[in-house]
Amino acid sequence: MKKIFLLFFISQLLVTGQQTPGSGQYESILIENAIIHIGDGTVIKMGYVGFQDGKIKYVGGTKPENKYDKSINTNGAHLYPGLIALNSTLGLAEIDAVRATRDYDEIGPFLPHISSSIAYNAESKVVESMRMNGVLIAQTTPRGGIISGKSSIMQLDAWNWEDALIFKNVGIHLNWPTPYTYKRSSNGERTIEKNKNYIKKVKEIKDFFKSSKSYLPNPKPINLEYEAMRNMFNGNEIIFLHANSSKQIQDGILFLSSLKIKKIVLVGGIYSYKQKDLLIKNKIPIVLKHPHNLPSFVDEDPKIRFRNAKKLVDAGLLVSIDVSGSMERMNSRNLPFYAGSFSAYGVDKENALRMITLNAAKILGISGNYGSIKVDKSATFFISKGDALDMRSNILEYAFIDGRKVSLESHQTKLWKRYLQKGRNNKNKR
Numbered sequence: 001m002k003k004i005f006l007l008f009f010i011s012q013l014l015v016t017g018q019q020t021p022g023s024g025q026y027e028s029i030l031i032e033n034a035i036i037h038i039g040d041g042t043v044i045k046m047g048y049v050g051f052q053d054g055k056i057k058y059v060g061g062t063k064p065e066n067k068y069d070k071s072i073n074t075n076g077a078h079l080y081p082g083l084i085a086l087n088s089t090l091g092l093a094e095i096d097a098v099r100a101t102r103d104y105d106e107i108g109p110f111l112p113h114i115s116s117s118i119a120y121n122a123e124s125k126v127v128e129s130m131r132m133n134g135v136l137i138a139q140t141t142p143r144g145g146i147i148s149g150k151s152s153i154m155q156l157d158a159w160n161w162e163d164a165l166i167f168k169n170v171g172i173h174l175n176w177p178t179p180y181t182y183k184r185s186s187n188g189e190r191t192i193e194k195n196k197n198y199i200k201k202v203k204e205i206k207d208f209f210k211s212s213k214s215y216l217p218n219p220k221p222i223n224l225e226y227e228a229m230r231n232m233f234n235g236n237e238i239i240f241l242h243a244n245s246s247k248q249i250q251d252g253i254l255f256l257s258s259l260k261i262k263k264i265v266l267v268g269g270i271y272s273y274k275q276k277d278l279l280i281k282n283k284i285p286i287v288l289k290h291p292h293n294l295p296s297f298v299d300e301d302p303k304i305r306f307r308n309a310k311k312l313v314d315a316g317l318l319v320s321i322d323v324s325g326s327m328e329r330m331n332s333r334n335l336p337f338y339a340g341s342f343s344a345y346g347v348d349k350e351n352a353l354r355m356i357t358l359n360a361a362k363i364l365g366i367s368g369n370y371g372s373i374k375v376d377k378s379a380t381f382f383i384s385k386g387d388a389l390d391m392r393s394n395i396l397e398y399a400f401i402d403g404r405k406v407s408l409e410s411h412q413t414k415l416w417k418r419y420l421q422k423g424r425n426n427k428n429k430r
Contacts, residue, residue: 019128019410021157025379025403027069028052034074034383039081039357039372041350049079051379054403059373072383077397080353080388081372082136082380084360085332086287087240087267087322090138091120091127091154091164093329105144110208113228114149116140117168120161126329127156128410133333133394134382136401137166139364141173141240141324146205148173150228151240153364155380157406170364171238171265172229176252177201178245182296190297202251209259235262238365242267244289246274257282265363267322270296273311285318285363290338291345293325303345309355310346320360340389352389379403 029051036044036059050058050068058064094101103119120140121127130138136156142149150169158164179198183191208225213233215226231237239261241252249272256264266272267287272279279286291306301307312319321339323332335356343352361371369378380401386393399406 019407021122021159021163022401022404022406025052025054025405028057029403030058030064030068030071031079031383032063032071032073034077034079036079036373037081037350037353037388038374039354041348041354043350046076047079049373049381051400051403054379056373056375056377056379059375072398074383074397078384078386078388079373080134080382080384081357082370082382082399082401083134083335083356083388084320084364084371085130085135085138085323085335085356086320086360086363087141087151087324088138088328088332089141089143089324090130090156090329090332091122091124091140091161092116092142094121094124094126104142106142106149109146109204110225111142111145111149112147112172112232113224114142115152115169116142116149117152117154117161117165120152120154120164122158122160122164125411128407129330129412130156130333131399131406132396132408132410132413133336134384134388134396134399135333135335136380136382136399136406137370138332139170146175146177146201147208148175150237153366155401157401157404166370167364167366169231169237171240171263172232173240173242173267174205174252174256176205176241176243176248179247179251180245192297202255206255209255213259232261232263233259238263238265238363240265240267240287244268244270246271249275250278253278253282253284268324269312269322270305270308273308276312276315276317279312279317280315285320285359286312287320287322287363288312289322290325290334291341292331292334292338306341306345309342309352313347313351318359318362320355320363334391336388336394337391340387340391343389349389 031049033046036047044061047061048063050064089104092104106114138154139151140154141151150172153167153170154164155166179195180192181195212226212229216230232239243249243252265285268289269286270289272286295302339352339356343349358371361367382399383397385395388394396408
């Protein structure tokens, strides 16, 4: 009976927290006097953005001649493209301690036929807390196994998963096995050993890919796992290679390249700077592990994670940011500050912004409609009082997804206002 009550309480908590999604755009709007960060590295000071029917119709430094139904004077605030969180489990889990709210991992090692899209929970209280920092789009990604499944691209203000869906099954996620095992001694020192099962695990991957490729020309009888690999082999879907160590990256890329797979994206890539030449040769983009995590070894430079992005950007590689890790769903809202940290360690500020806007859109194949402030693209952007990459000044005033004004309220802002008022009342009583 206690379990039933707990589940009922949780369900009520989840339902009452979610904000109502924004209604469609029914009037044309002109944003005036904004510092416009295009997303491709350029900035327009005191510019104008006009949008109608969910599309951007004007971007420039002078006021347009066309009339708009409504205007918003930002008085020098900053306008940014909607930020895109890559490799996230947003909407696929709510409370880690409650198994019934976790839906990102299925049973089995090879699951290319599993799609994250239908598991996405548009009512998630975690999802709504992303918008207040400008994260408006996410790549929802399954976890677990050797092949976790297929990720999809969702916008973060919707009634259900169908409304949230931007692009279904953008790519397959392959978790390359680690060639090493890590152990920690009683004094806290971390040691490294060869993984005895590495060769066996790699052979399993090679056998699965070989069987899949052999099956496709004559798909009888139907095999769901092999059939799900078809779009990856013909170049219509991306293969996201999850690998961090230098050997993982090298072995994974060489194997996938040998199969002549056209679209490969490296995810994680903590030590990808050691394989820069291989990445450049194969023109492989990187969704780089975010910098707010500790080094792997005691003798490693504690700032190496912060300096990684500059090494890769300077090499001319297409780089974005991976939000996965500890408390990744809740911490996905820190995406702009991950970019800000990379900026503090050498990446140009606008290039750091591009990592989580246009670069992310290019990696996902949606740059034709998202990722930058351009005419005929989706009116998906936000307006902040200050620098979006600085947690002290990124205070949003407006956010729009496909032209719809979305709420910046969440259960957290409600609690903040509630207890702020309590503090003021206590102060007045003194």
